[in-house]
Amino acid sequence: MSEIPRGVAPSILSANFARLGDDVQLLLDAGARTIHFDVMDGHFVPPITIGADVAKAIAPAVHAAGAILDVHLMVERPERHVEAFVEAGADRILCQVEATPNIAFAVKAIREAGRSPGVVINPGTPVEAVTDLVDDVDVVLCMTVNPGWGGQRFLPGSPAKIARLKALVGDRAVIEVDGGVDAGTVGACARAGAEIFVAGSAIYGAADPVAAFREISEAALYG
Numbered sequence: 001m002s003e004i005p006r007g008v009a010p011s012i013l014s015a016n017f018a019r020l021g022d023d024v025q026l027l028l029d030a031g032a033r034t035i036h037f038d039v040m041d042g043h044f045v046p047p048i049t050i051g052a053d054v055a056k057a058i059a060p061a062v063h064a065a066g067a068i069l070d071v072h073l074m075v076e077r078p079e080r081h082v083e084a085f086v087e088a089g090a091d092r093i094l095c096q097v098e099a100t101p102n103i104a105f106a107v108k109a110i111r112e113a114g115r116s117p118g119v120v121i122n123p124g125t126p127v128e129a130v131t132d133l134v135d136d137v138d139v140v141l142c143m144t145v146n147p148g149w150g151g152q153r154f155l156p157g158s159p160a161k162i163a164r165l166k167a168l169v170g171d172r173a174v175i176e177v178d179g180g181v182d183a184g185t186v187g188a189c190a191r192a193g194a195e196i197f198v199a200g201s202a203i204y205g206a207a208d209p210v211a212a213f214r215e216i217s218e219a220a221l222y223g
Contacts, residue, residue, distance in 0.1 A: 004092075004116070004138060004174050004196075008186075008217045009034035009070055010209075011178070011200030012058075013049065014151070023204065024058050028065040030210040031217075035062050036178070036198045037090070041075035044099050045148035052081075052088040059089025068092060070198075072120065072178070074147050075099060079106035086113040094118035094141050094176075097129050107136050118176070122147060123155055127165040134172050139196065140165060144189070145179030151201040154180025159188040166193025183212075183219040190220045 010032050015023035024035060037055055042048040055071060062069045068091035073081055078095040079102050085093055095106045097119050110117035118139035121129055123146055130140050142162050145152035158177070165175055177194045182202035189197060199216050206212035 005033035005068060006174070006195040007033065007197070008203075008213060008220060009036040009176070009196055009198045010203050010213060011036040011038060011198050012204075013038040014200035014204040016204070017050075020054070021058065021061065023209075025061055025065075026209060027203065027213055028061065028067055030213050032213065033065075033067045034070050034196065035067060036200075037069055037071045039071060039073050039075055039081075039085075040148065043076045044096065045074045047148055052084040055085060055090055056088040063089065063091075068116075070094070070176075070196075072141070073099070074120075077102075079109055082106060082109045082113065086110075086115055090115060092116040092118055092139060094120050094139065096120045096122070096147075097133070098122055098125060103133065104136070107133060111136070118173075120178075121165075123158070123161075127161065127168050130165075131168065134169050137173050139174050139176050140169055141176040141178055141196075141198075142194070143179050144177050144181065144185075147179075151205070152180055154182075154185040159192040162189055162192035162194050181216070183215045186216050186220045187222070 010027040040049040071090040120141040144158040176196035178198035181199045
C-alpha cells in the first residue's frame with residue numbers, strides 16, 4: 001500500500017463553494033496529496049451535500065497535482081453510486097458499513113472498476129464490523145464524530161477505538177480518521193495508529209488555511 005498517500009487530507013465540506021476550485025488548489029499547492037470529498041444524501045445522514053458532477057469538476061486539478069480524490073459516500077445503498085463516481089474521477093471510494101446490506105458487493109465493484117476501496121465505521125459501530133472486509137480494502141476510516149456535519153468536537157474516546165482498530169487491521173489496510181481533527185487532536189490519532197487525517201473546518205475555517213494545514217501536518221508527525 002505504498003501508493004496510498006498518508007498525511008492530512010483537507011475536506012472540501014468546509015470550503016467556500018463559491019470559490020471551490022481556488023480553495024482546492026490552495027491546499028494542493030501547499031502540499032496536500034489527498035482531497036477528501038463528502039457525499040451526503042439526506043437519508044443516511046440528514047444533510048445533502050455534493051455529487052458526482054462536482055467531483056468531476058475538481059478531479060483534473062487534483063490529478064494534475066499528483067494527488068488523489070478520496071470520496072466518502074455517506075449515502076444509503078452506496079453500491080448504486082460507485083459507477084458515477086468512478087466516471088467522475090474518484091481515486092478512492094469509501095462506503096459506510098452501516099449504509100447497506102451489500103457492503104462486500106460495493107467493495108468488489110470499486111476494486112473491479114480499478115479504484116481503491118475503503119470502508120467506514122461510525123462512532124457507535126464496533127471495530128469488529130470490518131473483520132471480514134479488511135483483506136479486501138485499502139483503507140478503513142474511523143469516524144471520530146457522528147457523521148453529517150462539519151465542525152463537530154472530536155469524541156474523546158476515539159484514540160482508544162483507533163488503537164483497537166489498528167490491532168484488528170494490522171498492516172493489511174491504512175487507517176484514516178475523520179471528525180474534529182485539528183492540531184490538538186491529530187497527534188493522539190497518529191499515536192493510536194491512524195495515518196490519514198481528514199480535516200475540514202480546522203483548515204478552511206482558519207484565517208490562514210495553508211498555515212493550519214501545515215500545523216496539523218506537523219502535529220501528526222510529532223504529536
